[in-house]
Amino acid sequence: MLWVHKYRPTSLESLDYNEPLTETLRRLADKEDFPHLLVYGPPGAGKKTRVSCLLRELFGPSALKIKEEQRVLQAGTRKFDFVLVSSNHHIEINPAEAGNQDRVVVQELLKEIAQTQPVDVTAKHRFKVVVINEADSLTRDAQAALRRTMEIYSPNLRLILLANTTGSIMGPIKSRTLLVRVPAPTTEDIGNVLAKVADAQDVQLPQDDAARNQLWQNISEKSNRNLRRALLMLETMYARSEKIDASTQVPLTDWQLMIDRIAQSIVKSRTVQQLASVRKDYYELLTHCIPETVILKELLFALLPRVSAVAGKNIVDAAALYDHRLRLGNKGIYHLEAFTASTMRILEEA
């Protein structure tokens, strides 16, 4: 099993950090009634882990016995397949996978679930829970469909929405849910978790405490305090290098390395030839399904440490402008190139 999977906490007691939040969740689960939740926080902070622990607290161990189902949904005349993960007490859906048809998923599935009530009268809770992943990528239509469903079927349906930010979730839904923020783990938290896993897996670590802390520091920095990524990094380091110490290079993904190279080359030389070669790299990234907005963001943060403060401010301005245009249009390569060209111009002028 992957380490991220193997050492994932399955109950509220075994959660490693954010103690006050854990306490809040426990209190929520203990009460008779349970609100709709909107859980948000940066990627790899442990949102989903916390939600599955919460479900276990609510319904007992059987909530962790998940299986997969494939449904055929009808959108107008077109049929499409949709995969959902479910247990006896909850289902987990990812409407973003249905693309523009997410409204249909929300309407059809939720109605179907809400209209059946568990027969078991002795059960502690009479409602079912629907976990919606990536709720911030729900279209407006889908959110509107959700809004009414939350009220009508509230006797036997509770929603848990998972999102990175609350920005793109509309007001009416925010007002119907209890907002729970899961902050990213601190470097210390990450160090503790990694040390625990390393111990369980018998990874040979540097004996010296300072070196060890330096290692955790490196991983935490490179992973952007994303615990999921940090664990993957540790596992990769374990497989790829004989001995792990503070000087061991933290493995990055190919696409991150490529964006870093792009930033380097922009700062180094600013010619049209450079622009053409950077464009080739952009195509390479795009064909590997790295979204334009992600490229832009990573590139910006790779550029900033390499340029002066004044130029930096202008580059951030440009990035904001082109990010906006990226989201409006659908020809990402245009705007990426425009961003590159204007960055080069800014650097030339500085």
Added chain:
Amino acid sequence: MSFLFQQSTSIKRQPEEAIPAEPLPKRQRNTARSSETTFGSTEHFGVPIYDMLRALDAPDTRRSVDTLPKTCKTDVLFTDKYAPTCYLDLRGSQDVQRQILRWISRWRPIAFDLEVPESDHTDEFGRPLKKILLVHGPPGAGKTSSVQVMARIEGFDVLEINASDDRGAAAVQQKISSALFSHQAVSNKPVCILADEVDGAESGFVRCLIELLKADARKVKGVSTKGKKAKDHLLQRPIICVCNEAFTRTLFDLRQYCEIVYFPPSSPNRLLSQLEEINRKEGLRTPTSVLLRDIQETGCDFRACLNRLQFGGDRSISYKDSTKSLAEMTLSVFNKEAKDLNLKLDAYGEVEKLFDSCFSQYTNAYYVDDRMLKPASMGDWYALVDSRRFNAASEYAAVAINHMFLNFSSLSNGPMKYERPPKLFEEKKRTMTLTQEARHKASTATRSMFCLNSYRRELVPYVWQLANPEVNNVPTPQQKAVLVSCQQSLTDAGIRLFTEKLENGSLIHRLDPPINLACCLSTDQMDFAAHGKFVHRSHLKRAFDEAKRLQIRASPTQAASQQAVPKPESKMSSNFFSRDTIEPAVIQQNKVWISYREGFSNAVRKRLSWNDMFG
């Protein structure tokens, strides 16, 4: 030798059976008859070697320059006219052809009631272990036509089911079962089903095929089904599926039953020589440079090249076309001398495409610039072109292109080389389906933890690195633990290893699904990305095999059968280097198996006995 011989006979006869309309050259027909009269029957003696040699010459005489008119005035499409009709016409590499032929030939025993030869690669009826052949490759590589010819060579009639027919489950069910399980009245040859373009098929079709295979498996096992569904048939005819992309979602369930063959496009050189040959025969006088350009632009698509050759046709005469191509229009935007750009733009319909093409071209242009000012100023124009307003009022389109002209045109841009904008969409889609596919194979828990985006961007790159664990030639105990951990992680992420033999006989271990395509960006190390270091991967493969063995042992049905055989005990001992080794227990069996490197180019194969070796 006998294999080769039989093959050649069918080569020779093939043209007669496949295309009765086309008359064979007289010489050949005469010899065929004379051999009959001389020896009574060709079946006893096979075909004389000189006949075979003449047959080799035959295709050339059949289509020689003399027999055809100088300019072709028939209304036959080149793609039909030059479709392969016999073994020698086949395109694609030899080993692929052999692989397909071998698979089809394994159906001969059951289809023709022949004796079943003993082999490790077939089941008790002599059929291949995987009952469906899935041929995939890019369009225009010659998949469909080659498979048709090969099926005929093996003596089957081809029944083609393609997207033009109704492919709902019921219709297909009826069609297939009537073809598979009953004899045809018209010809007495058995039928081979060729399902074309299966990746575009409805799921009903695939389900129907799987149902057939399951029924077959039940029949073989002799399990009686209760109730209405008592009719399980033994599959007696080959089914071949052809598609462009074997890793699509629709084919997911089917793939485990399939022998998958990749049909690569022909090499540009080979394609060029073929095109030139046809060009000469048809007397078209298309210059080689145009043929080369066609090949490049179509990406080695033979069918598209033929179409261009026929209908782009006599380029030497009608080259001055009134409508300009995209390339010419693009170049004229960068040429300061070009006059009436606006008039041309009005005449040219697809302005958006033109802007796209200008965008990928402008970095090659020469122009006067002050410290990147001009490229930076284009940003706003891109925004205009890429906005909804632009689609609504395309009169503004010409303005954006005019701006390109103002910025980037110069007098020295005349002989600029034109570059096509890359095909982003298709490539992107391929990566998309690949990762979806891989994620689908992962365990449920992993899938619920990683949504598609984080699976693609976070998990896949690291998992690829886990597939290349750093171990010595002889792994230390610590490294063994690493291997086991890597194997478990890979399995959890839905990745397996499979071993492949290259043409030169060396082994490589590839990843399945090939996630290296989705996560490895630097193109200079494609081979390493695909199969890593041999030592690392083979140790990992061993870990996989070990895990599989343990799993089989753990499963209850196997355990029962294991108990029946007394397990021979193995001894622990230290070897010369004082490492712990397990001495394999001696199993009392008489058979000795020797495996040797077996490649595709084993022209002569001979049975050896022990006496041959010692004596």
